[in-house]
Amino acid sequence: MCENCGCTVTGTETRAQHAHGEHHGHVESIEVLRGLLAENDRLAAHNRAHFDAHGVLAINLMSSPGAGKTSLLERTVEALSSRVRLAVIEGDLATENDARRIRAKGVPAVQITTGNACHLDAHTVHRALDELPLHALDLLFIENVGNLVCPASFDLGQHLDVILLSVPEGDDKPEKYPVMFRAADLVLLTKADLLPLLPEFDPARAQASLRALASEAPVLHLSSRTNFGMDAWCAWLERARARHRAGAPHAPRAGADDEHAAAFRSIGA
Numbered sequence: 001m002c003e004n005c006g007c008t009v010t011g012t013e014t015r016a017q018h019a020h021g022e023h024h025g026h027v028e029s030i031e032v033l034r035g036l037l038a039e040n041d042r043l044a045a046h047n048r049a050h051f052d053a054h055g056v057l058a059i060n061l062m063s064s065p066g067a068g069k070t071s072l073l074e075r076t077v078e079a080l081s082s083r084v085r086l087a088v089i090e091g092d093l094a095t096e097n098d099a100r101r102i103r104a105k106g107v108p109a110v111q112i113t114t115g116n117a118c119h120l121d122a123h124t125v126h127r128a129l130d131e132l133p134l135h136a137l138d139l140l141f142i143e144n145v146g147n148l149v150c151p152a153s154f155d156l157g158q159h160l161d162v163i164l165l166s167v168p169e170g171d172d173k174p175e176k177y178p179v180m181f182r183a184a185d186l187v188l189l190t191k192a193d194l195l196p197l198l199p200e201f202d203p204a205r206a207q208a209s210l211r212a213l214a215s216e217a218p219v220l221h222l223s224s225r226t227n228f229g230m231d232a233w234c235a236w237l238e239r240a241r242a243r244h245r246a247g248a249p250h251a252p253r254a255g256a257d258d259e260h261a262a263a264f265r266s267i268g269a
Contacts, residue, residue: 084138
């Protein structure tokens with residue numbers, strides 16, 4: 001975990017700051033990380049139980065900045081809001097810009113501004129739930145802070161993780177950010193309308209990199225600008241919602257927390 005980007009702020013920041021300020025060995029830092037993740041996981045389980053009690057399917061959207069998460073949500077609301085009750089939690093370092101865009105589509109949206117924290121965590125999501133009518137929802141999207149590193153390590157209480165990979169980013173992102181992509185239940189190849197203009201992006205190579213991580217997550221091509229692939233995306237959401245309502249278990253998270261803890265353990269070793 002990084003020391004200066006704010007990712008240690010998880011509702012127990014005093015303990016984390018004390019550890020980083022007073023101890024210099026990596027063993028102490030590892031223990032703090034483990035404690036933070038354990039507390040986060042406890043609250044995430046509470047969030048998930050809350051969602052389950054109301055029959056709400058929670059989906060965590062993750063990507064690098066600018067991959068098209070908010071545009072995707074706008075198109076999704078347009079496509080589904082007549083038959084599915086939706087809400088969104090938006091995560092950004094600053095501004096309410098994205099939440100305003102979602103509210104303009106007529107659905108509830110709560111903005112979490114994280115300041116210097118590079119991800120959402122279960123604590124911030126738990127507080128945002130007080131502003132949402134869970135009893136009147138079917139589907140909750142959590143748009144995480146744009147970042148391909150830390151968000152994968154923090155369970156929010158979601159049932160499913162959807163990772164966006166946009167064509168302008170390059171097809172090597174699964175290789176470069178394996179923890180993030182290994183956590184995916186679905187990968188959306190966004191801005192697919194740009195593929196003819198960026199022939200250096202090879203969708204087959206991106207998918208091969210994903211499979212090399214032992215991930216069986218489906219890959220859908222999508223363009224929010226042209227609505228290409230939106231039918232397939234909405235059908236995937238409808239199937240996931242039906243499984244959730246039927247009580248079918250969701251796949252467990254792919255051990256991202258353990259991977260990050262192991263990586264952190266190696267620092268200074």
